[in-house]
Amino acid sequence: MSENTLQASVSDTICAIATPPGVGGVGVIRVSGPLSALIAQTILGFVPESRKACFARFKNEHGQAIDSGIALLFTAPASFTGEDVLELQGHGGPQILQMLMTRVLELGARPARAGEFSERAFLNNKLDLVQVEAIADLIESGTEACARAAQRSLEGVFSEQVNKLQKELIDLRVFVEAAMDFPDEEIDFLENSDVLEKLGRAGEHLQSLLDQAHQGQLLRDGINIAIAGLPNAGKSSLLNALAGRDSAIVTDIPGTTRDVLREHISLDGLPAHISDAAGIRDSTDIVEAEGIRRARATLTTADLVLLVVDSSQALEPQLALRSEIPGNVPCIEVFNKVDLTAGKAGVDADSVRVRVSAKTGQGLQRLISQIKKTVGASVSYEGTFSARTRHLDALKRTRTHILAGHRQLEQYNAPEILAEELRLAQKELGEITGQYLPDDLLGAIFSSFCIGK
Numbered sequence: 001m002s003e004n005t006l007q008a009s010v011s012d013t014i015c016a017i018a019t020p021p022g023v024g025g026v027g028v029i030r031v032s033g034p035l036s037a038l039i040a041q042t043i044l045g046f047v048p049e050s051r052k053a054c055f056a057r058f059k060n061e062h063g064q065a066i067d068s069g070i071a072l073l074f075t076a077p078a079s080f081t082g083e084d085v086l087e088l089q090g091h092g093g094p095q096i097l098q099m100l101m102t103r104v105l106e107l108g109a110r111p112a113r114a115g116e117f118s119e120r121a122f123l124n125n126k127l128d129l130v131q132v133e134a135i136a137d138l139i140e141s142g143t144e145a146c147a148r149a150a151q152r153s154l155e156g157v158f159s160e161q162v163n164k165l166q167k168e169l170i171d172l173r174v175f176v177e178a179a180m181d182f183p184d185e186e187i188d189f190l191e192n193s194d195v196l197e198k199l200g201r202a203g204e205h206l207q208s209l210l211d212q213a214h215q216g217q218l219l220r221d222g223i224n225i226a227i228a229g230l231p232n233a234g235k236s237s238l239l240n241a242l243a244g245r246d247s248a249i250v251t252d253i254p255g256t257t258r259d260v261l262r263e264h265i266s267l268d269g270l271p272a273h274i275s276d277a278a279g280i281r282d283s284t285d286i287v288e289a290e291g292i293r294r295a296r297a298t299l300t301t302a303d304l305v306l307l308v309v310d311s312s313q314a315l316e317p318q319l320a321l322r323s324e325i326p327g328n329v330p331c332i333e334v335f336n337k338v339d340l341t342a343g344k345a346g347v348d349a350d351s352v353r354v355r356v357s358a359k360t361g362q363g364l365q366r367l368i369s370q371i372k373k374t375v376g377a378s379v380s381y382e383g384t385f386s387a388r389t390r391h392l393d394a395l396k397r398t399r400t401h402i403l404a405g406h407r408q409l410e411q412y413n414a415p416e417i418l419a420e421e422l423r424l425a426q427k428e429l430g431e432i433t434g435q436y437l438p439d440d441l442l443g444a445i446f447s448s449f450c451i452g453k
Helices: 003-011 036-044 096-105 116-123 129-140 146-156 157-181 193-222 235-243 285-299 316-324 364-376 389-412 415-431 439-447
Strands: 016-017 024-032 054-059 065-074 085-092 223-228 261-267 269-275 304-310 332-337 353-355
Touching: 016 096, 016 116, 024 036, 024 096, 036 054, 036 065, 036 085, 036 096, 065 096, 065 332, 065 364, 085 096, 085 193, 116 129, 116 439, 129 146, 129 157, 129 439, 146 157, 146 193, 157 415, 193 269, 193 389, 223 235, 223 285, 235 269, 235 304, 235 332, 235 364, 261 364, 269 332, 269 364, 304 316, 304 364, 316 332, 332 364, 353 364, 389 415
Parallel strands: 223 269, 223 304, 304 332, 332 353
Antiparallel strands: 016 024, 024 085, 054 065, 065 085, 261 269
């Protein structure tokens, strides 16, 4: 972290409206920094007792009341940011909040950047970076499972696992470097120590953590699902059935869907971004042809494709559409309209084909279970913590260094290279919690936060 960044966190006083835009019963102005108590004295006429809510009138420069409400002062370091923090909780009218905000700015505060309150909590060691990110994840969570996972990360569950792994690597590195510094002790790594065994255990711990983080990342980001098929296969009906509402128009006329319809839904707690587009076929209609082009485009960006097949019609031309799906994108063949055939709903033995009726709902729960299985999502999210793509990338880089160090020691008995790989592994892990983090990455992370958080 740069010296200028740290200095700003203790010299400036920042403020922001902490409640969402619009009219509401309550509106909150949040202030953090050394001027907080002085601002309270000027606006309220007194400095509230720390951590004790009190009713007060909020006054302008002429002593006239702008609003009235609850005032709270949290003195450093016992506050969210680690600095003096003042909260003014008044009525939630936009004009009232703006008048109060203007008064706070007149008294020496400046507008907070996006995420600056959370950034100060991080800089002042109130929270590590995983916990700070979990605040944003908790605010943005779209399902109950997402919210619970974000809360676990906020409570430090993810960080605790990372720190435990850090300690294992530190202990190994201390042993290796001590042995290199004192060669007269004649420590034989392969014969007189269990360093290989400890490396193996660290690798297993890392893989377990990576698997857990993958579940958390799926919960946070969700999966992109593209629905494909010939016209009238029942794609829109399937979208409506999964969404639980009539999102797409359903008719017997081929080519009804022209543009890409997108729905954000929960599949047993797993967020899913589903795209339903035009049926793929040759068409001379200019509008439909554009819709078909967009349908093909959704296949290249999907995490999973549901190829909808009308099981009451000839199968071969419908299954031929698999050639349109990129080879690296998993596909589930959804044999729809089993209510019109003698077939039964369910999952075939090869797990690639699921038989459903979008009209009656038969087999939909089995389809959801198969979707989760295909993308590697857990059946239950109990104990899952939220994670981000950057966390997974850092864990994968950590794994690369541990494996490289293990190989160097086992094949070449090269403790000096092992020590360096362990150092690099530590650095990668440190990026997760913010122990080692470039300023530009820190700025990118906090810029995605809400104003006032």
